[in-house]
Amino acid sequence: MATPELAALTGDYTIDTAHSTIGFTVRHAMVTNVKGTFDDFTGSLHLDGSDPSASTATIDVKMDSIDTGSADRDGHLKSADFFKTDEFPTMTFRSTKAESLGGEDYRITGDLEILGTTKPITIDLEFNGAAKDPFGNERVGFEGKAEILRSEWGLTWNAALETGGVLVSDKIKLNFDISAIRNA
Numbered sequence: 001m002a003t004p005e006l007a008a009l010t011g012d013y014t015i016d017t018a019h020s021t022i023g024f025t026v027r028h029a030m031v032t033n034v035k036g037t038f039d040d041f042t043g044s045l046h047l048d049g050s051d052p053s054a055s056t057a058t059i060d061v062k063m064d065s066i067d068t069g070s071a072d073r074d075g076h077l078k079s080a081d082f083f084k085t086d087e088f089p090t091m092t093f094r095s096t097k098a099e100s101l102g103g104e105d106y107r108i109t110g111d112l113e114i115l116g117t118t119k120p121i122t123i124d125l126e127f128n129g130a131a132k133d134p135f136g137n138e139r140v141g142f143e144g145k146a147e148i149l150r151s152e153w154g155l156t157w158n159a160a161l162e163t164g165g166v167l168v169s170d171k172i173k174l175n176f177d178i179s180a181i182r183n184a
Contacts, residue, residue, distance in 0.1 A: 005049070007049040007050045013047060013183060014043070014181055014183055015042065015044065015180045020177055021177040022175075023175045024036055024037075026172050026173075027168075028169075035068070036069075036077075038061045038063070039066075040062035041059060041060060043057065044057070045178075053097070053098055053100075056098065057093070057095040057108055058093065059093040060091075064085045064089065083114070083115070091112070094111050096111060096120070097109040104126050105126055105127075106124075107122060107123070108122070109121070109123075112153075114154075117154055119152050121146050121174075123146040123174070125142045125143065129141055138181065139181055141179050142176070142178045142180075143178070145176070146173075148174065149170045151170050
């Protein structure tokens with residue numbers, strides 16, 4: 001199906017969590033990457049196809065839903081050493097600025113709150129298209145990425161390695177595959 005004109009996409013959308021992923025990659029032991037996802041989140045978009053700068057996004061992530069493929073590691077990440085999920089159950093993102101970079105590329109800036117600390121982040125997005133699915137839902141898709149330093153949000157736990165370096169890198173790569181359905 002051909003992509004509709006951007007102006008026709010203007011409206012409010014709900015992120016379809018069954019067809020979306022919020023994930024991360026972190027360097028482990030200085031030699032490999034560990035990937036993970038957050039499996040429980042909600043979000044909404046307001047798209048303005050005529051004026052992309054008027055577009056907005058919000059995402060709320062349940063931190064207990066972290067999944068790295070290792071129950072022991074996930075438990076450690078939920079503990080007081082990292083996310084303190086009993087005290088801080090939710091991570092939030094609220095956009096403050098959106099811009100078109102030309103073509104299918106966009107940038108959204110917003111406030112990311114983790115552990116009660118709010119800092120700005122910038123997410124580079126690629127518009128993957130729009131289509132009507134077999135159930136009659138109007139969908140849009142975006143793929144995004146950002147990098148943060150976890151220490152800026154107070155995530156500082158680490159362990160020194162005998163060979164030098166640390167167990168967990170400060171730099172975290174965030175990735176987003178978002179499918180959103182237009183609200184009726």
